[in-house]
Amino acid sequence: MRFFNSRKKKKQIQESNIPKSKISKDIKELHVVPELEKMIILFDTIFQKDFDFSVRKFHVFGKTEAAIVFISSIVDKEKLERDIIKPLQENSRTKDLTKSMMNYINEDVLYDGDVNKTIHMKDLVEGLLRGKVVLLIDGQKEAFHLDAFKPEKRGITQPETERVVRGSRDGFIEQIGVNASLLRYRLPVPEFRVEQMEVGKLTKTKLAICYIDSITNEELVEEVRKRIERIDIDRILDAGYIEQYIQDNPRSPFPQVQNTERPDKAVGNIVEGRVVILIDGSPFALIVPAVFNQFYQTSEDYNERWLISSIIRLIRLAALIFSLTFSSFYVTVLSFHPELIPAQFVVAAASGRSGVPFPVVIEVLIMEFAMEILREATVRMPQQVGGALSIVGVLVIGQAAVLAGFVSPITVVIIALSTIGSFATPSYNAATAFRLLRFPLIILSGALGLLGLAAGLIIVMNHMLSIRSFGVPYMTPFSPLNITSLKDSFLRAPIKWLMERPSQLQPKDVIRENSAEKMDNPGETVNKGGN
Structure with missing residues (x-):
């Protein structure tokens, strides 16, 4: 609800002797004043164009004039009525007359647990914008701000980007x-x-x-x-x-x-x-x-047994390296080193490229670029049609390109395998980095052959060895070599062997469990208990 219309408000602001320059420029220097009407005018001036700014006037204990100021779009109105306005209107001050009114309201009347008093306008304005309610009482040089925030939030669901077969199903939300x-x-x-x-x-x-x-x-x-x-x-x-x-x-x-x-x-x-x-x-x-x-x-x-987890980790790591190098290696072999092709595949490779008007490097770059466009389109499309677009796009565009003679069938297979390999990486931003690095590696391979591919990989590896994250080398525990941390790297040792925290983090408590020897043979404890 709005308390003043625009003409009345403008007139009262002019008559209130509140400095407009301070209101518009700097709220930090303003303090709460005892006159309730001046405070209401001041708040209404600050939020004069906000449709959800509201003021509710009433009487505390049926006697003293007061007002509640709040932003209605972010406030729980049910809590406002039940825990703030109702106790102030229904209670009568018949005891503890020795207490000041502000202390009596704070200690004996209000139900809300988050109650704060302040004399600074800056705190009140910031509180309003955070979903708090400001209680102004006529004749008091202090004001209350009480928590009544009601954010709109979605339920806790399984994360879309990190799905697991075995594990918890709850994920972070926006609050x-x-x-x-x-x-x-x-x-x-x-x-x-x-x-x-x-x-x-x-x-x-x-x-x-x-x-x-x-x-x-x-x-x-x-x-x-x-x-x-x-x-x-x-x-x-x-x-x-x-x-x-x-x-x-x-x-x-x-x-x-x-x-x-x-x-x-x-x-x-x-x-x-x-x-x-x-x-x-x-x-x-x-x-x-x-x-x-x-x-x-x-x-x-x-959550899985160590042997299964280790094999799956190796598969992921191999897929990551595969997605980075396979397209470049294909360009290198066909452009500079055809002798590396096994004899039984020479005819298939030669017949597949017959009639293709582009060099291998241009052909691969075109397909890689088309695949990135298709991937981006799939992400940005509505979910209902995004999956269909990815499947139909790969089948139709790939088959049409082969029939038209723009690319060879082997190139389509190579690009498809490289793309699938990048999907095996759990981290989206890490997979994106390797996908983008494919382009300079393909260009180097097309220009210099195996030497260019080797030089590109050396540059990438040298860069990874040079960077740090909060002082920790990026390639830890491989460089610098840390034998203890290798137990949880590309292989995952049994959990009973992972008794030390990563030493590169320099934790205060290095040992996870001091009784590691008790887990070497847990069956012994069961047998002793049975005896």
Whole structure:
């Protein structure tokens, strides 16, 4: 509800002696005044064009005039009526007359648990924009702001980007409070810390730094704080903004910050000694530091037997390398080293390329570019038609290109296998980096043959060896070599062998379990109990 019409409001503002320059330029210097009408005019001036700004006037204890100021679009109106207005109207001050009115209301009347008093207009305005309700009482130099925020949120569902066969089905959502509760549910220990910060001059986005105080290195936590505090931007709309600001090498194509929608994955990294960053408004949590080893692993690896998980990890790693090099190697062999083709495949390769007007390198680049367009179109299309587009597009376009003589059948097969290999990588941003690196490798292979392919791979590997994530070498534990951490790298050793946290994180508590010898033969305990 609006309290004043525009003409009356303008006239009352002019008569109220409230400095308009201060209202429009700087609210920080303004304080609460005892005159209720002046306060209402001041708030109405600040939010004069906002349709959802509301003022509700009533009498406290049936005597003293008061008003509730709130933003109706983000406030729980049922809670407002039940826990704030109703107690103030129905109660009568018949006892504790020695208390001031503000203390009596705070301690004996209001049901709301989050009640704060302030004299600063800045705090009241910020509270209103955060979903709080401001209680103004005539004759009082202080004002209450009470929490009545009601955010619109979706339910907790399985993450779309990190599906598993065996594992939990809950995922982060956009509300930071819900995400923090999902972590606390899995980490019911007093050492678990959730530090809140705020970034973005206009959006004032909340974020939380999550870690275990008794495990995580203090220098790592402090470095995370410093990098976040250095962010100077007017808006933070998603976790990707934070990721780009805090990474060590922003020019690198490889991700140096891991993101996840899975609470169990976030908790697993926190327990190892890493820091997880939650951002309000984003369903993705950021994990730092991140090394290359993490991007082809999933939380499901630890739910299966070690032998099965190790084989699957090797398959993922092979698919990742395969997707990067297969197209380039194909160009190298057909353009410069046809003697590498087995004799039984020479005729098939030659007949397939007969009539194709382009060199092999141009043919592969065209198909790779077309595949990237098709992939992007599939992602941007509505979900109902996106799947059909990907299947029909590959079949129809590929078959039509072969029949038209633009590409050879072998090239279509090679490109399809390379693309499928990139889908086996669990991390989308890591798979994207390798997909994009295929293009310069194809060009080098088409220009210099096997020498160009080798030079390109050396450059890529040298770059990966040179970058760091929050001081941790990106290729750890392979370089520098760490024998202990190799037990959980491209192979996953049995869980009873993984008794030490990653040493590159320099955790305060290195040992996960001090009684490792008790797990060597758990059957002995059962037999002793039976005797």
